[in-house]
């Protein structure tokens with residue numbers, strides 16, 4: 425039974441979007457399930473990054489109007505920031 429539940433949740437993997445706009449990650453805290461894809465879309469006029477600390481993922485520079493996506497593999501709580509503007513912070517929670 426547990427196995428089939430896992431299979432169902434993986435089959436239903438979703439894509440979530442985090443918009444980077446006005447020097448903010450929106451939403452700042454996002455909770456997803458393992459296997460879901462998270463896409464950061466940069467709507468500012470200059471590059472940003474989404475870089476977890478410690479490193480689990482690193483987008484490197486996401487140019488204006490560009491995006492970067494990451495498929496979550498491990499359960500955990502991942503604080504991240506923009507290495508170009510370290511006051512920009514967010515948290516990705518993978519359940």
Ligand SMILES: [Cu+2]
Nearest residue numbers: 472506508509
């Ligand atoms: Cu930035």
